[in-house]
Each structure stands twice: as structure tokens, then as C-alpha cells.
Amino acid sequence: MHWADFTAGRLLEERGEQQVACSGITPSGEFHIGHLREILSAEMIHRACLDAGLDSRYIFIVDSMDPLRRVYPFLSDEYERYIGCPLAFIPAPDADGNPDPDAGSYAEHFLGPFLDALGQIGVFPEVIMNHETYSSGGFAAKIHSTIEQADAIREIIESISGRELDDDWFPYKPLGSDGSMDGVTVTGYEHPFVHWTDRHGESGSADIRKAEGKLPWRIDWAARWGIHGITCEPAGKDHGAAGGSFDTGLPICRLLGSEPPGKMVYEWIQVKGAGPMSSSSGNTIGPVEALSLVPPEIVRYLIAGSKMNKHIDFNTGSALFQMADEYERLVADPVDPEAEGLSKRQRVAAVTNNGAMRLSQVLQGADPADSLGGVSFRHLAMLAQIKSDDSDVWASMRASNHLQGEPSDALIQRLERMRNWIGSIHFPEDARIHIHESISEDARANLSPEQSSFLSALGETLADSEWSDEAINQSIRTVTKESEIGGRQAYVALYWALLGRSHGPKASALILEIGQEAAIALLTS
RNA sequence: GGGCCUGUAGCUUAGUCAGGUAGAGCGCCGGGCUUUUAAUCCGGUGGCCGGGGGUUCGAAUCCCUCCAGGCCCGCCA
Numbered sequence: 001m002h003w004a005d006f007t008a009g010r011l012l013e014e015r016g017e018q019q020v021a022c023s024g025i026t027p028s029g030e031f032h033i034g035h036l037r038e039i040l041s042a043e044m045i046h047r048a049c050l051d052a053g054l055d056s057r058y059i060f061i062v063d064s065m066d067p068l069r070r071v072y073p074f075l076s077d078e079y080e081r082y083i084g085c086p087l088a089f090i091p092a093p094d095a096d097g098n099p100d101p102d103a104g105s106y107a108e109h110f111l112g113p114f115l116d117a118l119g120q121i122g123v124f125p126e127v128i129m130n131h132e133t134y135s136s137g138g139f140a141a142k143i144h145s146t147i148e149q150a151d152a153i154r155e156i157i158e159s160i161s162g163r164e165l166d167d168d169w170f171p172y173k174p175l176g177s178d179g180s181m182d183g184v185t186v187t188g189y190e191h192p193f194v195h196w197t198d199r200h201g202e203s204g205s206a207d208i209r210k211a212e213g214k215l216p217w218r219i220d221w222a223a224r225w226g227i228h229g230i231t232c233e234p235a236g237k238d239h240g241a242a243g244g245s246f247d248t249g250l251p252i253c254r255l256l257g258s259e260p261p262g263k264m265v266y267e268w269i270q271v272k273g274a275g276p277m278s279s280s281s282g283n284t285i286g287p288v289e290a291l292s293l294v295p296p297e298i299v300r301y302l303i304a305g306s307k308m309n310k311h312i313d314f315n316t317g318s319a320l321f322q323m324a325d326e327y328e329r330l331v332a333d334p335v336d337p338e339a340e341g342l343s344k345r346q347r348v349a350a351v352t353n354n355g356a357m358r359l360s361q362v363l364q365g366a367d368p369a370d371s372l373g374g375v376s377f378r379h380l381a382m383l384a385q386i387k388s389d390d391s392d393v394w395a396s397m398r399a400s401n402h403l404q405g406e407p408s409d410a411l412i413q414r415l416e417r418m419r420n421w422i423g424s425i426h427f428p429e430d431a432r433i434h435i436h437e438s439i440s441e442d443a444r445a446n447l448s449p450e451q452s453s454f455l456s457a458l459g460e461t462l463a464d465s466e467w468s469d470e471a472i473n474q475s476i477r478t479v480t481k482e483s484e485i486g487g488r489q490a491y492v493a494l495y496w497a498l499l500g501r502s503h504g505p506k507a508s509a510l511i512l513e514i515g516q517e518a519a520i521a522l523l524t525s
Numbered sequence: 526g527g528g529c530c531u532g533u534a535g536c537u538u539a540g541u542c543a544g545g546u547a548g549a550g551c552g553c554c555g556g557g558c559u560u561u562u563a564a565u566c567c568g569g570u571g572g573c574c575g576g577g578g579g580u581u582c583g584a585a586u587c588c589c590u591c592c593a594g595g596c597c598c599g600c601c602a
Contacts, residue, residue: 506562
């Protein structure tokens with residue numbers, strides 16, 4: 001059974017018909033592909049719950065109340081003054097990285113493109129801005145309860161995480177006079193006000209019913225589980241370590257009067273051979289960039305096709321071909337788990353694969369076969385390289401019966417992403433088609449005298465040929481018949497001349513694309 | 526030091542939770558389509574399931590142990 005369906009079944013058993021799956025993100029501007037695993041894991045469990053007939057919601061909590069930690073490389077030094085301030089309350093940067101008072105909030109600025117990217121992979125969550133939950137008083141009861149039980153919470157954090165908290169530690173961080181929560185000391189609590197003094201010597205009171213401060217991360221997380229009734233929130237393995245925020249969150253959530261979700265930990269996505277994806281190391285491939293290269297169902301399949309506890313190597317090079325092959329194979333030959341003669345293992349594999357296919361679809365419930373657009377990823381990679389004009393690609397596909405009528409939107413987008421990929425540094429060199437300008441030494445060494453004379457004869461014939469695929473193809477056939485070599489040897493010779501290899505894509509299409517003059521020059525060289 | 530995860534064919538892996546004869550794809554080798562859109566189809570090759578011990582009629586699967594690799598563990602997410 002697929003992990004998402006398995007989880008849905010477990011959730012039904014543990015928590016009943018009502019489910020709330022959750023994932024979140026800090027809109028600091030540093031998004032990486034690893035975030036997609038958290039989001040897609042939660043979203044797929046949500047879909048699996050719906051498919052199982054449960055009443056499920058998928059919420060996406062934006063940590064807009066989190067402070068700016070540091071001045072990121074894409075920000076100007078002017079952001080120094082906003083460190084410690086909630087991302088929802090500081091201005092977005094302009095193109096030069098300077099704060100732009102007219103550009104809306106920092107949080108919204110970075111969130112927008114990210115949500116657009118999620119839309120491309122069919123993820124449409126209920127977005128909850130955490131600062132709004134604070135400002136509407138949604139956190140007030142939990143904050144009050146937290147402060148009342150501060151000693152017990154301190155005990156939980158210290159005993160489970162092994163950290164020692166400072167004597168002046170307080171489980172609520174008010175904003176100071178400059179809007180930053182750095183350097184603010186709590187001096188007292190009188191419901192609903194937390195009194196403070198800040199590093200400028202100013203003092204004031206934060207109303208816990210408003211967004212005038214926030215809970216520290218470990219408590220914030222535990223509190224929101226209760227506030228939103230979250231039943232499932234996959235967490236990265238960093239949270240899952242012993243004494244990590246999940247371990248402290250469970251008892252804190254119960255202390256605050258709610259039942260926490262079960263612990264669910266996913267492994268990380270890594271760039272093969274380059275260590276972990278992380279914002280701080282700068283080793284990132286942005287989700288937006290990735291989605292401009294990779295078909296969305298393949299991105300989903302990357303997550304759906306891997307068990308949660310397996311780390312994923314995200315490789316935008318040749319591994320994309322393999323992943324696409326695998327996906328296409330599963331789409332083309334779905335195995336019926338009920339079929340006769342299958343072993344138990346084969347049945348399990350069939351059910352799991354079918355689940356992965358189902359969850360990989362951008363549109364929930366769509367037929368996986370529609371996602372391919374009728375052509376394989378490899379084939380399209382080849383066509384896109386030898387046909388610079390989209391309409392020529394469609395014509396070629398019609399000629400080979402890969403396409404009837406007009407291309408679907410899915411297919412048009414596939415080609416667009418393919419062209420992006422081919423034009424990027426990620427495209428594998430050995431898949432790149434290099435058409436030679438003259439017959440290489442290497443190629444010459446592989447050609448018999450008969451093959452060489454065939455090539456020059458073809459060159460002469462092509463000089464008088466009409467320049468169309470059909471005419472070129474006819475010329476090849478005619479010259480082949482007149483020569484002393486068989487059809488196979490003729491084509492082998494052509495590919496050696498054109499590509500420096502013994503085989504390749506349709507020869508007439510290649511010759512058509514390079515043009516009459518260049519083709520003749522090559523063949524008679 | 527504390528903890529999590531992984532180890533199955535040359536490569537990527539399924540199967541481990543619910544023990545019942547090791548499955549698949551890629552690669553490789555051979556062949557077909559009386560000849561070419563890296564196409565496609567068919568056949569073949571290939572594994573003491575990391576090592577050892579235990580439980581069992583039966584273990585890749587459960588238990589113990591060892592080895593190897595990856596990762597997490599100030600704050601923050």
C-alpha cells in the first residue's frame with residue numbers, strides 16, 4: 001500500500017473522520033527544493049484521506065510572525081535595522097534589495113511566487129498567515145495557559161531537550177519599542193498584558209490577544225496544533241532527533257489541553273554528491289527554477305515514488321531521464337493488483353505503484369495517461385533539439401503517429417520546459433545532439449571505402465534535391481539502392497558522419513534541420 | 526556523547542509494519558520488425574537480501590549483536 005494511503009488509514013483509526021493535514025514555511029525568501037517534500041508529503045496524505053472518504057483539510061501555515069534572522073545576501077544593509085522584527089511587519093525589498101515602503105510586506109512579497117510554484121504542481125492549500133492568528137486573538141488562550149504553566153513547560157524543555165534555559169527565560173517574546181523582539185526583557189504578566197523593557201530603555205506592555213509578540217518556536221508549534229486541530233504534520237528529520245522540537249512539542253501540546261498529531265518524520269532531499277540542501281550553505285535549487293525545467297507530475301512523482309524515510313537525490317541531470325522513464329512505464333503498463341497469477345509481493349508493488357501514480361497527478365483524479373501528451377520524455381528531448389520551431393515538432397509527431405490534431409496544453413508546457421532544460425547547464429552533455437560540420441577523423445576510421453563513397457554520392461544528390469523531409473528521405477533511399485552497401489550500413493555511415501556515432505534520430509530530419517549548404521559540405525568533406 | 530535512517534543484481538530499487546519459493550527497471554548480450562524519430566518488440570545474463578547468532582516447520586522480513594554509510598542534535602525553521 002502507498003505510504004499516503006497507509007497513513008490515511010492510520011489517521012482514521014487514531015483520530016476519526018475529521019482530518020487536518022498541515023505544513024508550513026518561513027517566508028524569509030530562502031526557499032529550497034527540500035520544502036517541496038514537506039509540502040507534498042502533507043498534501044498527498046490529505047488527498048489520500050479524501051480518497052478514503054474522510055473529511056480532510058490541508059492548511060499551510062506561513063510563519064509570518066517569525067523574525068528576520070539576518071541580512072540575507074539578496075538584501076541591502078538597510079535591513080540590519082529590521083533584524084528581530086516579524087516578517088509580516090517589515091517592508092519588502094525592491095529590485096536592488098533595499099526596503100521599499102510601497103511594495104507590501106516582506107512576508108507577502110516572497111510568499112506570492114512560492115504559492116504560484118505550488119499551483120503548478122497542483123497544490124492549493126488553505127493559507128494561514130500566522131501573524132493573523134496572533135492578531136485575531138487565536139493564540140491568546142494558549143499564550144495565557146503557557147504563561148500560567150511556565151515552570152512546567154520549562155521543565156519539559158529542559159528535561160527532554162537537555163537544554164538549560166536562562167533564569168530570565170519567559171515563554172513569550174514581546175515586541176519592543178522598535179518592533180524587534182531582540183533585547184526585550186519581560187518584567188511581569190497581568191492578563192492579558194505582558195510587561196517588558198527593551199534594549200533602548202523603553203518599557204511597555206504587549207497584549208497577548210494581538211500580534212504584539214509571539215511564543216518561542218517550540219511552544220508556538222505545539223500551540224498551533226491545538227488551535228487548528230492539526231492531526232498530521234510531517235516534519236523534517238531535524239525535528240525528529242531525540243529531544244528535538246517534536247519531542248518537546250508532544251507534551252507541551254497536551255499540557256495546553258490538546259491532542260498532538262503523531263510523530264511523522266521525513267528524510268531530506270539531497271543534491272547527489274553535494275551534501276544536503278540547505279539555505280545557509282547556499283547549496284540550493286529553488287522550487288521555482290526546478291519547476292521551470294521538470295514536468296510537474298515528475299516533481300510529484302519524485303516525492304510520491306519514494307518512501308518518506310528514504311532520502312532523495314534530486315538530480316536535474318541525466319537522472320531526470322530515468323525518473324521520467326520510470327514514470328512513463330508505470331503509466332503505460334499499470335498492473336492490475338487483482339490480476340491472476342500475481343504473488344503477494346507483486347500485488348503489494350502494484351497497489352503501491354498505482355497509488356504513486358494517482359498521487360503524482362497535478363489534477364486530483366486525472367487520468368495519468370493524459371499527463372504524457374503522447375510522447376516520451378526522451379523522445380521529446382531529441383525532437384526539441386533537432387526542431388527549433390515548435391510547429392515542426394508537432395508536425396514530426398503527427399508524422400510518427402505520436403500526435404493527432406493539435407497538441408494539448410500539457411504537451412505544449414512539456415516542450416516549453418524541455419527547451420528550458422536543454423538550454424540550461426543541467427542538461428546532460430551525452431544527451432546533447434552535436435551535429436558535425438565535417439566528417440571527423442574518428443568517424444572516418446569507422447567507415448569502409450564503400451560507405452565513404454556512399455556519403456559523397458549522397459552529398460551530390462542532395463545538391464539537386466528539394467529541401468523537405470520527404471525529398472531528403474527519398475534521396476537517401478535512392479542513393480542507397482545505387483550503392484553497393486545495404487540499408488543498415490548506409491544509415492550507420494550517415495550517423496557517423498552527422499553525429500560521430502553509429503545510430504541516432506531520423507536522419508532526414510537531422511539533415512533537414514542543418515540546412516542544404518551545411519549538409520552538402522559535411523557529406524562531401 | 527545522544528538519536529534517527531539506510532545496506533537486496535554492475536546501477537536505481539520493490540518487497541520489511543501484517544514471516545510462506547527473491548520481483549522490477551536501467552545496463553549488458555542475442556534476435557525480430559526484409560531497415561532507423563537514441564524508436565519498438567521478443568529472449569537471455571545477472572542476487573549466500575552487509576556479516577554473525579537466535580526464534581520458527583519456514584526469515585530479506587521478527588529478536589540480539591557486529592560492520593559499513595548517510596543525517597540530525599546552540600538559536601532558528
